[in-house]
Amino acid sequence: MANPYAGEVTLTVNGERHAMKLTLGxxxxxxxxLGAESLIAVVDRFEAGRYRVRDVMLLLNAGLRGGGWSGQLEDLAHAEIEGGPVHAARSAAMLLARAFAVPQGAGTP
Incomplete structure (x- = not known):
């Protein structure tokens, strides 16, 4: 379902698969x-392991919304995420990494 070359990651929420994507919006x-000073500060926060559970939820929510999900953070807070909290955190990390990865064979725009 998700296209990793487009920066997408799949997450199953309440039994329904969703493609997450970090659009500019x-x-x-x-x-x-996150109250971050810059996008680099967001990335640094996650790379350094200085994130909280709420940060992971905000990242997942942003990715879900970028993928077209119409839910809100409150909906995600009460949702059943397949694979549990560990899978959710891994999916969030993968989402952030894919947002800034250049696909193999792709040149600069």
Whole structure:
């Protein structure tokens, strides 16, 4: 379902599969929600392991919304995520990594 070359990651929420993607709008929303000074500060926060559970939820929510999900953070807070919290955190990390990865064989725009 998800296209990793487009930066997408699949997450199953309440038994329904969703493709997550960090669009520019989703990244701007995430940056604001985290109170980060910049997008680099967001990435540094996760790479350094200085994130909280709420940060993971905000990242997943931004990715889900970027993929077209119409839910809100409150919906995600009460949702059943397949694979549990560990899978959710791994999916969030993969989502952030794929947002900034250049697909193999792709040149610069």
């Amino acid at each position: 989703a990244l701007a929303e995430l940056e604001a929600d």
